[in-house]
Amino acid sequence: MTPKLMRVLRKLYKYQNAEYDAERRVSIYNEQILSDKERDILQEHQWQSNAITYFADHDDVIEKLRSLKNSPELTQERILTTFIAGVGGSYLRGRSVLSAWSKLNNIAVHTYLEKPEYRCCWVCADHNEPNYLHDSHLQYCLYVGNAYSSTPTYAYLNLAHLLTQPVVAATAEDKHAFLSLIDLLRNAPDDETPGQFEKRLTAAKIIKGDVYTKRGILDSLARLGVIPNQFITLSDRAWTNFGDIVSCENQLKNTKGRSDMEMPWAGWKGRLKVDEAQLQKVFGAYV
């Protein structure tokens, strides 16, 4: 990914430039909006504007994701370095890899299980129906720095693309930004809420990007238990069911109906700071 290609993609993936394919339920983006020169840039980078991936059902998703297990390209070291490069901002796409990778490591084969509370699988949050997903647009969103790793479908598309890409290194500035973020959590006042922390993080100017891409970082660290929450213990090496995590939101007093703040990050409280043991376990080489 280069800044030049990113500029072309930003122009291409606009809502006004999409035509809805009702049969597959995806938006198709029209390259005609681009100049010849811009289309050449797509070609040069072998970027397919409308790559669509089909998932037959829930079990197909899980099988596809699990097929990436033990890929030699997806080492723990690479994932951590890529994530830190994402936090620091030298490689924004790195922000999404950590929680996707943790899903890959821990997800077990299981039967689709729906409970009345949520219209998706209680275990993994995915659905059990034929699904076409706009792979190219998702990759674009990941390159912008969004985390999008709430389902195995997203985790699969994320990592399947990542393993075709060159390995990146985290710069000294990236590592510094990561450590500054951890320090900011360590120094939290006991009664600080996630929303207040996000404001303090913005004011500290440690991390680039909008509130959503920053929140993706915090949510990823919370999913691995590095950032604790008040309700449920999470770990990088254990699976916790989607329904068991999300249903804790009922116990949250501080969201006041704000649906954009989700568990597990939404369940943090200043007094919980950072789980130092979990931080050492996951990021020991960096902290």
Ligand SMILES: [Zn+2]
């Ligand atoms: Zn499931």
